[in-house]
Amino acid sequence: MKLLRYRAGGEVRPGLLDSAGAVRDLSAHLPDITGAVLGDETFSRLAVLDPVELPLVEGNPELAPCVGQTGKFLGIGLNYTDHAEEMGMALPEHPILFLKATSSICGPDDDVILPRGAVAADWEVELGVVIGTAAKYVSEDDALNHVAGYCVVNDVSERDYQTKLTGQWTKGKSCDTFGPIGPWLVTRDEVPDPQSLWLTCDVNGTRRQTGTTATMVFTVAQIISHLSQLMTLHPGDVIATGTPPGVGMGCKPQPVYLQPGDVMRLEIEGLGVQTQTVRSDD
Missing domain, CATH: 3.10.330 (Vcp-like ATPase; Chain A, domain 2)
Incomplete structure (x- = not known):
C-alpha cells in the first residue's frame, strides 16, 4: 500500500x-x-x-508528511561509497549518526525556507525508513521486520551551519522545512529489497544526483540493528539512510548551493516524487 x-x-x-x-x-x-x-x-x-x-x-x-507525530528523526552520514569518495572522506567504521529536529519535518512539496544568514544550503535525496514496531537489541536478520515502510526524504543541509558553527552536524540539518518527507509511506511488502532502489535529484531541471541503494556502506538492516543497540526505535521514528553522490558541496570546481527560486525534484524508484521550491525566510 x-x-x-x-x-x-x-x-x-x-x-x-x-x-x-x-x-x-x-x-x-x-x-x-x-x-x-x-x-x-x-x-x-x-x-x-x-x-x-x-x-x-x-x-x-x-x-x-506521510507520517505524523514522529518521535525521532535520525540521519546517517557518509553512507554511500561513491558519496564519501566525492567528499574525499574515508568510509566510516560504524554508521555515523546525527539528529534532525522533528520540527524540520514538512510535506513533500512544501517550500524549503532558507534561514536568515544561510549561504550554503544543499540538497540530499535519501531513502527514508519508518519504524513500525519497537526495535531494541534486534539482529540484522530480524531488523527489517520492524519496518513499517519506506519513503523519500530530502535531508536539506546548511553546510556552513553543519561544519563551522562548532559542534555536531545537527545544527545544519535541523532548520525549519529541512526535512521534507513523502509523498507516500510505501509499506514494506511493496519494497522486497531496499538495497536495490534508484535515487535521483534534479535542481532547476538539471540532474544532480543519481545513485542506487546498492552502494550503501551500511544496509538498512545493519543501520536498524546498530541503532537498536544504542536506543529503542519506536513506531513512527524516521531514519534517513544517507545520500548518493552529486550534492552541491561536492560540485567541482566549486560548490553549488541552493538559492531562492530554485526548484528541487527528488525521486526514489517506487516511492514517488517530491518537489520543493526554495525561498528565503523574509
Missing part, C-alpha cells in the same frame, strides 16, 4: 493512493497515520479494503 496524509480544511487526514493514482480517504478507518497505528495489524485490516469503495478526494490535495 501507498499510505499518505493530506491537508483538507485546516486538518490533516489519512489516505491511500489507488492503482489509478487517485487519493482515497481513510478517515473512517484510521484517525491518522502515526506510530500509534503503524504495524501489521493495521496493514492487514487496510489490505482487505477495496480502494474504489473509499471516498475519492477530488482534485490534487496538498500532501502533508
